Amino acid sequence: MSLYSIPAWPYVYGGPSGSGKIRVLPADFNVEEILAFEPSGSGEHAFLRIRKTGENTEYVARQLARFAEARQRDIGFAGLKDRHAVTTQWFSVWLPGKPDPDWAAFASASIEVLQAVRHARKLQRGALAGNRFNLVIRDWKGDQDEANARLTAVKASGFANYFGEQRFGHQGRNVEQALSLFQGKKVGREQRGIYLSAARSFLFNQLLAARVAAQNWNLPLPGDVYMFDRSHSRFKADAQDQAIAGRLKAGEIHPTGVLWGQGASGVSEAASALEAEVIGRFPELAEGLQKSGVESERRPLRVNVPDLAWRFVEDQLHLSFSLPAGSYATALLREVVDWEDQ
Numbered sequence: 001m002s003l004y005s006i007p008a009w010p011y012v013y014g015g016p017s018g019s020g021k022i023r024v025l026p027a028d029f030n031v032e033e034i035l036a037f038e039p040s041g042s043g044e045h046a047f048l049r050i051r052k053t054g055e056n057t058e059y060v061a062r063q064l065a066r067f068a069e070a071r072q073r074d075i076g077f078a079g080l081k082d083r084h085a086v087t088t089q090w091f092s093v094w095l096p097g098k099p100d101p102d103w104a105a106f107a108s109a110s111i112e113v114l115q116a117v118r119h120a121r122k123l124q125r126g127a128l129a130g131n132r133f134n135l136v137i138r139d140w141k142g143d144q145d146e147a148n149a150r151l152t153a154v155k156a157s158g159f160a161n162y163f164g165e166q167r168f169g170h171q172g173r174n175v176e177q178a179l180s181l182f183q184g185k186k187v188g189r190e191q192r193g194i195y196l197s198a199a200r201s202f203l204f205n206q207l208l209a210a211r212v213a214a215q216n217w218n219l220p221l222p223g224d225v226y227m228f229d230r231s232h233s234r235f236k237a238d239a240q241d242q243a244i245a246g247r248l249k250a251g252e253i254h255p256t257g258v259l260w261g262q263g264a265s266g267v268s269e270a271a272s273a274l275e276a277e278v279i280g281r282f283p284e285l286a287e288g289l290q291k292s293g294v295e296s297e298r299r300p301l302r303v304n305v306p307d308l309a310w311r312f313v314e315d316q317l318h319l320s321f322s323l324p325a326g327s328y329a330t331a332l333l334r335e336v337v338d339w340e341d342q
Helices: 057-068 144-157 170-182 189-213 242-250 269-279 283-291 329-333
Strands: 018-022 029-035 045-053 075-077 086-094 111-119 128-142 225-228 234-236 253-259 297-300 309-313 316-324 337-341
Touching: 018 316, 045 057, 057 075, 057 086, 128 144, 128 329, 128 337, 144 309, 170 189, 170 283, 189 253, 189 269, 189 283, 225 297, 242 253, 253 269, 316 329
Parallel strands: 018 337, 029 086
Antiparallel strands: 018 128, 029 128, 045 086, 045 111, 075 086, 128 316, 225 234, 225 253, 253 297, 309 316
């Protein structure tokens, strides 16, 4: 196995308690974006809430540009969504001095325009509060009592905020592609972004895996930087006292891990030593990211899911929950189900 192969990251709750199939039908994986703001109702950008089935985000963006006679760069969306799913997401189209076209005419068998409203600015990547998920796992097999206990634990205590396997491409090859990029391979701007993200995500998952294995992924380490729940605001505590421990236990704050890049990581003491040790195992990735000009950031190690709900219907497990932007439904699923993706 290559040093950069995607491993089976350690589980928080001991591993899945059942097995099943996901995405047998697109409707089995239903995702709805939650915008971080309300469109104002006026401005040069048409905001469209679109439900799509079996289509990827970039395809819909290209079709929108063609339909609205707009440039591709004048189409905005907050994030990429799975193709093999039913997803409801927002797009923006810059129409300076132009009326809205008949958006209903944009509809097709796989695309439906649910809402159209104007706003002053283009929809930017990452402008999400989160996503709502409704999932169906078919052909579920396992012990229901054990699955209920596992799901109850996840709802009460959250799960490890791993980047999902889709971040790393088919068989994890995006990390190898990042190495080729760092060694001088020429790629397009879009692919470059994908490979850099894969490299950062791989290093983050390695760090999170080390803390899960040490059972301190949700506990304070000296020198930790903390992030408020469902917020990008963060702080460094002067002391790891009972107040910090209490806020962590309550889920108000989370320890963070580094998204590697240029600049100081912000941590010190034991947290800094751990990050240096883990990142130091992968010098080619670490140095390549820094030379690529990527800025260091922080990401929470834990995700809360207080609205997690589930039910068993014959041989199906139905799940519903919401996650903050950037967190992966598959990172939750892996704690509960050994799934086969259709």
